[in-house]
Amino acid sequence: MSEAQAQHNFMTLEFAAKSENEGFARVAVAAFISQLDPTMDELSDLKTVVSEAVTNCIIHGYDSDPQGKVRIQASIDGDFITLIIEDRGQGIEDLEMAKQPLYTSKPELERSGMGFTIMENFMDEFDVVSEPGSGTAIKMKKRIESKKALYN
Numbered sequence: 001m002s003e004a005q006a007q008h009n010f011m012t013l014e015f016a017a018k019s020e021n022e023g024f025a026r027v028a029v030a031a032f033i034s035q036l037d038p039t040m041d042e043l044s045d046l047k048t049v050v051s052e053a054v055t056n057c058i059i060h061g062y063d064s065d066p067q068g069k070v071r072i073q074a075s076i077d078g079d080f081i082t083l084i085i086e087d088r089g090q091g092i093e094d095l096e097m098a099k100q101p102l103y104t105s106k107p108e109l110e111r112s113g114m115g116f117t118i119m120e121n122f123m124d125e126f127d128v129v130s131e132p133g134s135g136t137a138i139k140m141k142k143r144i145e146s147k148k149a150l151y152n
Helices: 001-006 022-035 040-062 115-121
Strands: 008-016 070-079 080-085 125-131 133-145
Touching: 008 022, 022 040, 022 070, 022 080, 022 133, 040 070, 040 080, 040 115, 115 125, 115 133
Parallel strands: none
Antiparallel strands: 008 070, 070 080, 080 133, 125 133
């Protein structure tokens, strides 16, 4: 693939808010990102943030209602990957509280409450927009150090 072809590319994926689709989302995003030739650590980080965001959509956005839809938009611009993972679920009442490490609105599920913290630490840019009753969108961006560049 020429450098010009890798300059801008995008994909959109929408699927039922079912926990069994979390693995599918990870693999789909990993396959899309593979054109940048990421390191194993970068690929692992990206798969982790996809898992965290998709799981949040399913468990918190839709309260595990499989009728909901999770949408992932991924784009590549140069050596940057941008991910937007969103739901049209119940939204977050107190976003600042939800971003606090160890906070969870579902303690009965024995969740760690570290999802937002993990996403923020693994990505270069991280933003959450949520409106109660309308859903939540997580936008993340990361620069990919191509393995090709590491060996030259």
